[in-house]
Amino acid sequence: xxxxxxxxxxxxxxxxLTHAQSHPLQLNQQGFQQxxxxxxxxxxxxxxxxxxxLKPRHVETxxxxxDTSTIKIGETNAGILxxxxxxxxxxxxxNYRYTRLGPFVFHITEENKxxxxxxxxxxxxxxxxxxxxxxxxxxxxxxxxxxxxLERWLQTMLAKTVDKGLLLFDGSLTAGTPDTSVHLLxxxxxxxxxxxxxxxxxxxxxxxxxxxxxxxDLPSDFKSPYLxxxxxxxxxxxxxxLGDVYVAKLAHGGYAFRxxxxxxxxxxxxxxxxxxxxxxxxxxxxxxxTLRLAHILCTFTANEVIAMQHFTTRKYGLRIVNRPDMHSLxxxxxxxGECYA
Amino acid sequence: MKLYKKEGNIVQILSFPNESAEKxxxxxxxxxxxxxxxxxxxxxxxFASIPGVLEELLRSLPDGGEFLQGEDFDPLEIAPHITYxxxxxxxxxxxxxxxxxxxxxxxxxxxxSRSQSVIKKLPISNLLKLADVNGKFPIVLGGTRESSLLxxxxxxxxxxxxxxxxxxxxxxxxxxxxxxxxxxGYKATVVVFDLNGEYLSLGVSADDKRNAYYDxxxxxxxxxxxxxxxxxLNLSVVLGILVHALHLPGTSARxxxxxWQSLKERDMLTLRELGEAIRNLNCNQHVRxxxxxxxxxxxxSGFFTDNVAESAALxxxxxxxxxxxGAVVVNLRNTSSIDRQIVVEYVLGKLVDSLTNWKLRATFxxxxxxxxxxxxxxxxxxxxxxxxFGIFTTFITNQPDTIRENIYRQADNIFLFNxxxxxxxxxVSRAARVDAETVRSIARDLPPQYCLAxxxxxxxFPMVVKVKxxxxxxxGETRLFFKDAG
Numbered sequence: 001x002x003x004x005x006x007x008x009x010x011x012x013x014x015x016x017l018t019h020a021q022s023h024p025l026q027l028n029q030q031g032f033q034q035x036x037x038x039x040x041x042x043x044x045x046x047x048x049x050x051x052x053x054l055k056p057r058h059v060e061t062x063x064x065x066x067d068t069s070t071i072k073i074g075e076t077n078a079g080i081l082x083x084x085x086x087x088x089x090x091x092x093x094x095n096y097r098y099t100r101l102g103p104f105v106f107h108i109t110e111e112n113k114x115x116x117x118x119x120x121x122x123x124x125x126x127x128x129x130x131x132x133x134x135x136x137x138x139x140x141x142x143x144x145x146x147x148x149x150l151e152r153w154l155q156t157m158l159a160k161t162v163d164k165g166l167l168l169f170d171g172s173l174t175a176g177t178p179d180t181s182v183h184l185l186x187x188x189x190x191x192x193x194x195x196x197x198x199x200x201x202x203x204x205x206x207x208x209x210x211x212x213x214x215x216x217d218l219p220s221d222f223k224s225p226y227l228x229x230x231x232x233x234x235x236x237x238x239x240x241x242l243g244d245v246y247v248a249k250l251a252h253g254g255y256a257f258r259x260x261x262x263x264x265x266x267x268x269x270x271x272x273x274x275x276x277x278x279x280x281x282x283x284x285x286x287x288x289x290t291l292r293l294a295h296i297l298c299t300f301t302a303n304e305v306i307a308m309q310h311f312t313t314r315k316y317g318l319r320i321v322n323r324p325d326m327h328s329l330x331x332x333x334x335x336x337g338e339c340y341a
Numbered sequence: 342m343k344l345y346k347k348e349g350n351i352v353q354i355l356s357f358p359n360e361s362a363e364k365x366x367x368x369x370x371x372x373x374x375x376x377x378x379x380x381x382x383x384x385x386x387x388f389a390s391i392p393g394v395l396e397e398l399l400r401s402l403p404d405g406g407e408f409l410q411g412e413d414f415d416p417l418e419i420a421p422h423i424t425y426x427x428x429x430x431x432x433x434x435x436x437x438x439x440x441x442x443x444x445x446x447x448x449x450x451x452x453x454s455r456s457q458s459v460i461k462k463l464p465i466s467n468l469l470k471l472a473d474v475n476g477k478f479p480i481v482l483g484g485t486r487e488s489s490l491l492x493x494x495x496x497x498x499x500x501x502x503x504x505x506x507x508x509x510x511x512x513x514x515x516x517x518x519x520x521x522x523x524x525x526g527y528k529a530t531v532v533v534f535d536l537n538g539e540y541l542s543l544g545v546s547a548d549d550k551r552n553a554y555y556d557x558x559x560x561x562x563x564x565x566x567x568x569x570x571x572x573x574l575n576l577s578v579v580l581g582i583l584v585h586a587l588h589l590p591g592t593s594a595r596x597x598x599x600x601w602q603s604l605k606e607r608d609m610l611t612l613r614e615l616g617e618a619i620r621n622l623n624c625n626q627h628v629r630x631x632x633x634x635x636x637x638x639x640x641x642s643g644f645f646t647d648n649v650a651e652s653a654a655l656x657x658x659x660x661x662x663x664x665x666x667g668a669v670v671v672n673l674r675n676t677s678s679i680d681r682q683i684v685v686e687y688v689l690g691k692l693v694d695s696l697t698n699w700k701l702r703a704t705f706x707x708x709x710x711x712x713x714x715x716x717x718x719x720x721x722x723x724x725x726x727x728x729x730f731g732i733f734t735t736f737i738t739n740q741p742d743t744i745r746e747n748i749y750r751q752a753d754n755i756f757l758f759n760x761x762x763x764x765x766x767x768x769v770s771r772a773a774r775v776d777a778e779t780v781r782s783i784a785r786d787l788p789p790q791y792c793l794a795x796x797x798x799x800x801x802f803p804m805v806v807k808v809k810x811x812x813x814x815x816x817g818e819t820r821l822f823f824k825d826a827g
Contacts, residue, residue, distance in 0.1 A: 010416040089411075098411030103419055293409070296400050301393030307422040314422075 005153040008123035009084075009104045012116045016107040017316050045210055045233050047218070047247065051226035052267075054250070057275035064090035065168035066154040067294035070147040073308050076318070079109030082143045083308050086150045087297035088158060089290050090165075091281055096290065100297055101150065105308055108142045117142065120149050137178065148179035152188070159191040159199070166277055167192055168291045169201040173243030173260035174235070185242050189262050198273045199262050201243060202291055206258040208233075208245065215247050216256040224249040224286075225278060227259070227271070244270070250278060254286025342460035344370060345431065350449040351778075352381055354432040354460060355389055358425055362386065362432050363486065364783050365793070365805035367463040369440070372453035377441045379453055380463060380471075381434035382803060384782040389429040397427060435779055437802055445471060447801075465489050465804060472800040480523040482516075482794065483809035491806040493798040495527050498705065501797060502724050502751055503735040504744065506769060507758020512790045514539050516756055516808045517707055517737050521668055524705050525557050528666030530659065532692065533707040534685060534714065538674035542814035549814065557667040559658040563676060563684045564643030570652040571610045571645060576601050578690035583635050586682035593631040596624055600632075611647040612640060642680040644687070655691055663701055673714065681714040689719065689727075696730040703731035711736055712743035720744075724751050741768040754796035759787040779803050 068086040075081065085102030108116060114136045137145040151170075158167050175185040192199050208215045208230070215230065222228075230245040243260035250257075261270045282289035312318045342360050346353040352370070356362055362383050370379040388394075413420065436449035466489040476494025485491050498520065505513045521531050522543060533540050544555035561567035571579075576598065583589040583597060600618045604610045619632045639645050646652055658669045671688055673681050695701040706723075708715065715723075723734050724747070736744055742764065749755075749772040757780065760766050766784060770777035774796045783793050783805065795803050 006414065006416070013417065096409055098409060099414065100411060101414045103415075103417070105417060105419070297409075297411075299396075301396040301400075303391050303393035303397050303426055304419075304423055305393070306391065307426045308419055310426060311417065311419050311422045 005120070005123050005150070006101055008120050009102075009150065012119050013104045013106050016109075016112055016116055017105060017312065045208065046231050047210055047215065048229045048231050051220075051222050051228045052271055053223070054225040054227065054271065054275050054278060056278040057272060058279050059276050061276045061280045062090055062092050062162055062165035063168065063277065063281045063288065063290045064088065064158050064162050064165055065170075065288065065291040065294040066151060066158055067170045067291065067298050068147040068151040068154065069295075069298040069300060070143040071300040071305060072143060073105070073305050074312070074318075076107065076109075078111070079107060079113075079139060080143075081312060081318075082106050082108060082146075083300060083305075084143070084147045084150055085298045085300065086147075086154050087294045088154050089294040089297065090158075090162070091290050096293055098293065098297055101154070102298075103300070103304070103308060104150075105312060106146070108139060110139060113137075113139055113142055117145065120146060124149060124153055141178070145179050152180070152184055155188050156191065159188050159195070159197065162192075162195065162197050164196045166273055166280070167197050167199045168288055168294075169199060170204070170291060170295065171201055172203050172206075172245075172258065173199070173201045173241060173262070174239060175242050176238040176240045182238070182240055182242070189242060189264065193262065193264060198265055198269060199243075200273060200277065201260040202248075202288065203258040203260070204287075208258060216258060218247070218256075220249075220256075222249075224252050224254070225274075227274060248274065249286055250274070250288075251283045251286040254283065257286060342368070342432070344453060344455045344458050344460060347452060350436040352379070352434045352436060354381075354434055356386075356430045356432050358428040358430075362430075362462065364786055365486065365803075367437070367465065367468050367802070368432070368434060369461055369463040370453050371459045371461070372457060373459070374454065374457055375451070377439055377451065377453070379436055379449070380438045380440060380445070380468070380802075381436050382779070383432045384435050384779050385433035387431045387433060389431045391426055391429060394427055397423075433782075435776065440471065443471070465491065468802060472802055474798075474800055474802075478527050480520065481809060482519070482792075483806045485804065485806055491794070491799075491804055493794070495524060495529075497796075497798040498524070498735075498754065499703070499733065500728070501733055501753030502728065502748070503733075503754040503756070503796075504749065504752045504772075505735060505737045505756045505758075505792075506741045506744075506760075507739065507784075507787075507792065508760055508762070508765070509739050510789065511758035511787070512792065512808050513737050513739065513756075513758055514709070515790070515811065516758075516792060517709075517735060518543060518813060519808060519811055520735065521705070521707060522554055522811070522813075525554060525662075525666045525668050529705055530662040530666065530701060530703070531668040531705045531707065532688065533668060533670045534673055534688075534709060534711070535670050536673050536709045536713060538672055539709075540668070540670045541672060543668060543670070545814040546812045547814055552812065554668070557662070557665065558670060559661070559667060560670045560672055561654055561658065562672040563680065567644070567654050567671070567684075568646040568648075568652050569644060569655075569687060570647060570649045571612060571615065572649060573652055574687075575690070575694060576605075578687060578694070581690050582639075582683050582686045586679065586686045587635045587638055589635050590631060592625075593628045593635075596622065596628050597632055597635075612645055613647070616640075638679060639683070642683050644680065644683060655688065656695075659692075659695060659701060659704075678713070685714045689732075692732055693727060693730055696732065701731065703733065706732050706734045707737065708734060709737045710740070710743070711738070712740070720748060724748055741765050744768075746771050752796065754794070754798045757784050757787075757793040757795060758791070759789065760784050774801060775803060 066088050070082055070084045073081050073083055083103040083105045087098055087100045089096055089098045117136050155169060175182040189199055206216055226249055228247040233241060233245055235241060243263050246259045247256050248259035277288060343355045345355045364383055364386060366383045368381050370381060438445045439448045464487055465485040476496055478495035479492045480495050482491045482493055505517050507513050524531050541560050544552060544558035546552040580594060584594055604614055604618060616636055619636050622629050661667055662669060692704055738744060752772050755772050757769060766781045770780040787793060791805055791807050793803055793805050
C-alpha cells in the first residue's frame with residue numbers, strides 16, 4: 001500500500017506543532033465537522049418515473065466505506081489548531097472491520113498553510129497528473145480541504161485494493177470543485193471499475209430540488225426499496241457530475257438519500273449493485289451501516305477534543321488563554337456566542 | 342488533582358488516573374496565599390462527567406454488542422490522552438476541618454482558590470498528629486490503608502457510650518475483645534454479657550496457652566459458678582427481676598414486698614422459707630398463683646441458692662478487677678430468655694449498687710445483642726442514669742435497628758463494619774457524630790475486618806482501619822455442617 005500520504009500527514013503535523021510552541025492557545029468551544037459539498041441549483045431538473053424497483057440480490061460482495069472528519073480544537077494568536085481523522089470500514093463475512101488513521105493535529109497559520117497544504121497535495125498528486133489547481137485555500141477552508149485530501153487518498157486506496165466490491169463514499173460524485181479535481185475523481189472511478197468494483201456515493205444532505213422541493217423530501221407512494229433517477233441536471237462549469245444522481249429509498253420506513261452512481265456503469269450494473277447492497281449490508285433507516293460506521297469512527301467526540309487539547313498543551317507546551325467572547329461581553333445575556341452571530 | 346466544586350461542606354475534586362484516591366482517604370487542599378488548608382475526606386469516587394464519553398463507548402459497541410475489530414493508526418499517540426481524560430474521576434469529599442497555623446478548626450466557611458490550591462494526600466499518621474489523637478492510654482486498633490497504625494486513646498472510651506455494629510462475620514466481636522483486653526491492660530473493670538460464649542477464652546492464646554490476661558478474665562456461668570443467695574440481695578434488685586424480667590403485676594409485687602420484709606426481719610430469707618411464705622399467704626388466689634409461678638421461675642433458673650459460700654462470685658470478681666483490672670464475663674450461652682433477663686437484671690442492679698456505694702470506681706460494660714436481654718426501660722437508663730454512676734456501655738450488634746435512635750444520637754463512638762443493607766445504613770447514619778453520606782458511602786464498601794471509626798476516639802475524623810489480629814483462642818464460631826467436607 002502507498003503510505004506516502006499518511007507519512008506526509010505525520011511530518012506536516014509534527015512540523016506545524018513544533019512551530020506552535022511559542023503561541024498561547026485559545027480553546028475553542030465551537031467545533032465543526034466536515035462541510036457539505038458545494039452544490040448548485042440546476043434548472044429544469046426532474047425525476048424519471050416510474051422508479052427502478054429493487055429486489056435484494058443474494059451475491060456475497062464486500063462492502064467498503066470511507067469517511068473523514070475534521071475539527072478545530074483551538075486558536076492561537078497566529079492561527080488555528082485542527083485535527084483530522086479518516087476511517088475505512090469494510091464488511092466481509094458478516095463482520096465489520098476498520099482501519100482508522102489519525103487524529104493528525106495541525107497548527108495552521110497564514111505563514112505555514114501553503115507549505116502544509118502543498119506538501120500534502122504533492123504527496124498525493126504525481127506531478128504528471130495535471131490536476132486542477134485552485135491554489136492554496138484560505139485559513140478557514142484549510143481543515144475541510146486537508147480532510148478532503150485524506151479522504152480522497154483513502155478512497156483511492158480502497159479502489160486499488162477491493163475487488164468486485166461496493167465502495168461507499170460520503171457525499172456526491174461532483175468534481176471540479178476546489179477540493180475534488182475532475183482528474184482525481186475520474187481516476188478513482190476508473191481504478192474501481194478496473195477491479196470490477198462500483199462506487200456508490202451517499203449524501204446525507206442535499207440541496208438539489210425539483211419544483212422547489214428537496215429531492216429527498218418529495219412525497220412518493222412507491223414501495224421501497226427503489227431508485228428514482230434524476231434527469232436534466234446541468235452544473236455550471238468547471239463543476240461536472242461524474243455520476244448519475246438518484247433518490248434512493250432503500251428501506252421501508254427509512255429516509256431517502258441522494259445517491260450518485262458512476263456514470264460509466266450500465267443501468268443494469270447500477271441496479272445490481274444497489275440490489276447487492278441490500279443483502280450485503282445493514283440498512284438502518286435506509287442508510288448503509290458500513291458508511292455509518294465510517295462516519296462514527298472518524299467523528300471527534302468532546303472527550304477526544306479535550307484529550308487533544310491536553311496532548312498539545314502537555315507535549316508542545318501550548319499556553320492556554322481565554323479570549324473573551326465579544327458577543328457575551330457586548331450583549332450580556334443577549335449575546336449567544338459567536339456561533340449564533 | 343484539581344478543585345472543581347464546593348457546595349456546603351462537600352467539595353468535588355477532579356482526579357486523574359495516576360493520582361489514586363480511595364474512599365476514606367484524607368486530602369489536604371492547601372491555599373498557600375490564604376495561608377489555610379482544608380482537610381477533606383473522600384466519601385465517594387465517581388467517574389468525572391467528561392463530555393462525549395457516551396459517544397465514545399457507543400462507538401466501540403455498534404455491532405450487536407460485539408466489539409468492532411480494527412486497526413488504529415495513531416501516529417501522535419493521542420489514544421493514551423483520550424483514555425487518560427476518560428478515566429478521570431471525581432472525588433466527592435466531605436470537609437472535616439480547616440488548618441491554620443497548625444491549628445485545627447471545624448470551619449468550612451471559606452473557599453480555597455480553584456486555580457492556586459495544591460491538593461495532596463494527607464497520610465493518616467500526619468492527620469493523627471494534627472488532631473492530637475494519641476494520648477496517655479494508647480490502644481492500637483490496627484492498620485490504616487496506608488499501612489500506618491491507628492492508635493486511639495482509651496480515655497476516649499471513658500465516660501462514653503459506644504456502638505460496634507456491622508453485618509455478620511465482619512469482625513465486631515473481634516474489635517470488642519481488642520478494646521476489652523486493652524482496657525483491662527489499663528486496669529479497668531470490664532463486664533461482658535456474653536451471649537454466645539465468645540469471650541470465655543480471652544485468657545487463652547490461640548495455641549491454647551495462658552496469656553497475659555489469664556488471671557484477669559473471670560468467667561461466670563449462671564447456675565454453675567455464678568449463684569446468688571437471697572440473703573445477699575436487696576429488695577429493689579429482686580423486685581426488679583420479678584417486675585421487669587418476670588413481669589409480675591403491681592399488686593402481686595406489693596404482696597411480695599411484704600413477704601420479703603417479713604422474712605428479712607426474722608432472718609429467714611431462704612428459698613425454702615420464701616416458697617412456704619407464698620404457699621401460706623392469705624390473699625387473693627390470683628395473687629398467690631402469680632407469686633407462686635414467679636417463685637418457680639426463680640427456682641428453675643438455678644441461679645439462686647441458699648448457700649452463701651457459693652454465692653459471692655460476682656462481688657469477688659469485681660473486687661479483684663478493681664484492684665488489678667479485669668474482665669467479668671457473664672456467660673449467657675445456653676441460658677433461656679427468662680433466665681438471661683434474670684441474670685442481667687441482677688448484674689446491672691449489683692453494679693449500680695456497687696458504684697453507688699463507691700465499691701467500684703467505674704465499669705465498662707460490653708453488651709452483645711442487648712435487645713435479647715435488656716428490658717425496654719434500661720436503654721435510656723444505661724445512656725443517662727447509669728452513665729452517671731459510672732457504667733460506660735458498648736453495644737455490639739448486627740441488627741442496628743434493635744438499638745433505639747436516641748442511643749445513636751448520644752453515642753460518643755461508633756465502630757462501623759460493613760453493611761450493605763440500606764435500611765441498616767439509614768439507622769446508623771442517625772448518629773449525631775457523623776454525617777449520613779459518610780456512613781452510607783464508606784460503610785457499604787468496607788471489606789471484612791475493616792471498620793470505620795467515628796467519634797471521640799478519632800477526634801471526629803472518620804477513619805477506616807483494619808482491626809489488628811488478636812492472639813486469643815477463638816470461641817463462638819458458628820457450628821458448620823460442611824466444615825470438613827471438600
